[in-house]
Amino acid sequence: MATVLSVSGSPSASSRTNRLLRHLDVRLTAQGHEVIPLDVRTVPAQALLGADFRHPAISEAAELFARADGVVVGTPVYKASYSGVLKALLDLLPQYALTGKAVLPLATGGSTAHVLAIDYALRPVLTSMGAAHVVQGWFTLDRDIAVHEDGTVTVAPGAAEALGQVVDQFSAALGARPAPALAAAG
Template structure:
């Protein structure tokens, strides 16, 4: 089916956001998509903060975005916006680095006061980068994401069902896009 780049904008190695993305990656893989995870925190800080467009890690990340049919962008919400780490990477991508791509924005946070961060902070940036289709995003409260001692992730039933629906809508949009491209080619 489609190639999906699953991007975690969390600076934490034990992030609920990253774990939630990897959980959703498995659902997309089960639906037949090739999923490539990208944890922005693994890109060297000097490349991101120094805006080193030629750094091998930035070149590689840019190539991953180019290769993808769809992109899942996950971020924790800090001060009513997506993470600065994610912003640093998005700033280094080409102006239309999401041209024609189907994009699923996801966010996690401690309070429902941050629920609009997807629509008022992240969605405009994704749109300005040329995203072909931005599907309905989803915000999940930190309290609804539990990580067991063995690293397993559990999402509370209501949010888990909503996330499954959002991911399925994203997958369906990817399938439609892939079929259109195949018919045009």
């Protein structure tokens, strides 16, 4: 169906954000999409912090964004905003890296006090990068994400239902995208 880039903006390999994204990747794959995971923490810090646009890892990330039909962006919320590693990567991508793409913003955090970080911090950046459609995002409390010893993830029932709905809306937005030739002609 569509190619989805699933971007984890968590600086931690064992984060709930990362595990939640990989859990949701399974749902998108089951809906027929090709899902490509990208963990920003694996991009060399020197390239991110040194703003090395020519670094092979930055070029590869930019190519993944260009190839994708849609992008899921997940981030833990720190101090009412998305993570610094995600910010560093977004700053190094081409200005309109999300042009024509459907985007699903997701966030995790320890308190509902940060729930508006999606709409007031992340959504404006994604929109400014040319996203064709930023679907309704979702904030999941850390306590609603259980990571088991075998690495599997369970999401609390209410949060799981809401996440399922936003993922399904994102999937529908991917299916509703006009073909590139039609978009250029219209």
